[in-house]
Amino acid sequence: MHCFNHQKREAIGTCCRCNKGICEDCYLMRKEQLTCSDLCTEKMEEINQIHECAKKIYDIGQKRPQTILPLTAILLLALGATFVGYALYECIVQSYCLAIDIWIAILGVLFALGGLMHWRRAKRTGINW
Numbered sequence: 123m124h125c126f127n128h129q130k131r132e133a134i135g136t137c138c139r140c141n142k143g144i145c146e147d148c149y150l151m152r153k154e155q156l157t158c159s160d161l162c163t164e165k166m167e168e169i170n171q172i173h174e175c176a177k178k179i180y181d182i183g184q185k186r187p188q189t190i191l192p193l194t195a196i197l198l199l200a201l202g203a204t205f206v207g208y209a210l211y212e213c214i215v216q217s218y219c220l221a222i223d224i225w226i227a228i229l230g231v232l233f234a235l236g237g238l239m240h241w242r243r244a245k246r247t248g249i250n251w
């Protein structure tokens with residue numbers, strides 16, 4: 123491919139906006155992107171800005187620290203802890219262990235496990251629900 127402005131010269135790349143071939147003498151380099159003219163650079167930066175805005179709006183590509191804790195996971199863990207706690211209280215403190223207390227304890231453990239799975243998924247995917 124040859125330069126759009128100099129038909130005899132070999133192009134070193136293409137303008138990232140208009141796709142014209144550009145040679146060593148013609149190219150402009152802005153933010154690691156090749157452009158052929160100031161106009162293209164200007165337009166390219168406008169496009170980049172739009173991209174940056176869209177990223178912010180849609181929350182793409184930004185590594186945010188996990189500041190918000192996954193609510194569902196917390197809810198499940200709290201529920202699990204309450205159930206297990208209640209069953210333990212009945213069985214150990216009251217020394218009065220009924221079949222229902224065992225079931226409550228099992229349910230509590232299941233809730234807690236669900237909570238942990240939610241938590242791990244939330245950590246992995248960054249989805250907080």
Ligand SMILES: [Zn+2]
Pocket residue numbers: 137138139140141142157158159162
């Ligand atoms: Zn161009």
Ligand SMILES: [Zn+2]
Pocket residue numbers: 125126127128131144145146147148
């Ligand atoms: Zn050229």
